[in-house]
Amino acid sequence: MARNTGSPAPDARRRAPSHSPSAGGTSTPGTSRHRAPSRGAASRKAPSRRRRRWIPPQHGAWAMLLVPYLAGLLAFGFSWPDLPLLVAWIAGYLLSYYALLAVKTRRLGKFRPQVLAYGGTALAAGATVLLARPQLLAFAPVFAVALLVNGLFAARRDDRALLNGLVSVAAATLILPVVAVVAGESPWSTGEVAVVTFLYFAGTVLFVKTCIRERDNTKLFAVSTGFHAGAAVLAAWLSPVYAVPFAWYLARAVVLRRRRYSAKQIGFVEVASSVLLLVAVAIAA
Numbered sequence: 007m008a009r010n011t012g013s014p015a016p017d018a019r020r021r022a023p024s025h026s027p028s029a030g031g032t033s034t035p036g037t038s039r040h041r042a043p044s045r046g047a048a049s050r051k052a053p054s055r056r057r058r059r060w061i062p063p064q065h066g067a068w069a070m071l072l073v074p075y076l077a078g079l080l081a082f083g084f085s086w087p088d089l090p091l092l093v094a095w096i097a098g099y100l101l102s103y104y105a106l107l108a109v110k111t112r113r114l115g116k117f118r119p120q121v122l123a124y125g126g127t128a129l130a131a132g133a134t135v136l137l138a139r140p141q142l143l144a145f146a147p148v149f150a151v152a153l154l155v156n157g158l159f160a161a162r163r164d165d166r167a168l169l170n171g172l173v174s175v176a177a178a179t180l181i182l183p184v185v186a187v188v189a190g191e192s193p194w195s196t197g198e199v200a201v202v203t204f205l206y207f208a209g210t211v212l213f214v215k216t217c218i219r220e221r222d223n224t225k226l227f228a229v230s231t232g233f234h235a236g237a238a239v240l241a242a243w244l245s246p247v248y249a250v251p252f253a254w255y256l257a258r259a260v261v262l263r264r265r266r267y268s269a270k271q272i273g274f275v276e277v278a279s280s281v282l283l284l285v286a287v288a289i290a291a
Contacts, residue, residue: 059120060120061100062100062103062104064103065273066210066214066273066276067099067103069276069277069280070174070175070178070207071095071096071099071178071181073203073207073280073283073284074178074179074181074182074203074207075091075092075095075181075185076284077182077199077203077283077284077287078181078182078184078185078186078189078196078199079185080284080287080288080291081182081185081186081196081199081287081291082185082186082189082191082195082196083189084189085188085189085190086138087134087135087138087139087188088185088188088189090131090132090134090135091131091135091184091185091188093127093131094127094128094131094132094134094135095181097124097125097127097128097131098124098128098132100120100124101120101121101124101125101128102153102156104117104120104121104124105117105121106156106157106160106165107160108121109157109160109161110160110161110163110165135188138188139187139188141187142184142187142188145180145183145184148180149177149180152173152174152176152177152180153177155170155173156170156173156174156177166219168211168212168215171211171215172208172211175204175207175208175211176204178207179200179203179204179207182196182199182200182203183196183200198244198245198290199287199290199291201240201241201244202241202244202248202252202283202286202287203283203287205237205240205241205252206237206251206252206255206279206280206283208233208237209230209233209234209237209255209259210276210279212226212229212230212233212234212259213230213234213255213258213259213262213263214272214276215230216230216259216263217262217263217266217267217272218269218272221263221266227263230259230263231256231259231260234252234255234256234259234260235256237252237255237256238252238253238255238256245290247286247289247290248286248290250282250286251279251282251283251285251286254279254282255279258275258279262275
């Protein structure tokens with residue numbers, strides 16, 4: 007009679023919760039229905055974990071590395087030491103990221119392979135550049151000070167502090183006089199390009215903070231707006247060419263923050279903003 011009425015058999019009723027949606031998607035240990043998705047999810051996450059072991063999940067840092075370097079090439083031209091310089095520049099960033107992460111987490115052994123691999127690459131490429139342009143050694147103390155400041159913030163586990171971000175921007179901007187020296191120019195000849203590059207990335211640090219982590223911080227938003235307004239005036243004074251990109255930077259700092267875009271959308275905006283800066287540098291050069 008149970009079959010004629012359509013009611014489940016007692017053993018079926020006992021088994022149902024193990025895979026029923028009403029059970030919250032869980033199952034009892036030992037059932038294949040639970041283990042198969044877990045293995046699939048683990049296999050999908052494995053490549054991501056492996057990438058993170060060797061590539062930092064900080065997409066904005068790549069713009070901060072490449073845009074000043076490319077701005078230097080646009081302003082001063084290309085010479086062959088610029089290739090090993092680029093390798094040393096990128097490897098140095100990767101070395102510093104994992105070294106500072108080791109300081110922050112107090113787990114040097116975990117990041118030893120990355121530190122050794124990227125450290126060796128940076129040393130080899132850097133030695134090649136120094137053999138061609140030994141005067142570049144004069145920049146070492148400045149980069150060392152910036153790295154020391156970053157290390158102090160990492161040790162305090164406060165690496166997302168605004169001051170730490172601005173120090174990183176200053177260190178990234180220093181690649182401009184390095185590229186100038188590689189090209190046989192004076193490092194002081196980078197003044198205009200270095201200033202607008204620093205202003206752009208310093209403004210980006212403020213803009214991103216007001217859009218994501220400090221979205222409701224009205225004081226920081228006021229600081230960001232004031233900084234972008236001042237930067238627009240200074241950049242236009244240096245060259246009318248820079249008036250257009252910095253007017254856009256001011257507009258995006260004010261308008262986009264109110265629209266609450268996602269981090270990914272903000273990333274796309276910054277890609278376009280970086281390209282706009284490089285176009286302006288190329289025209290001004």
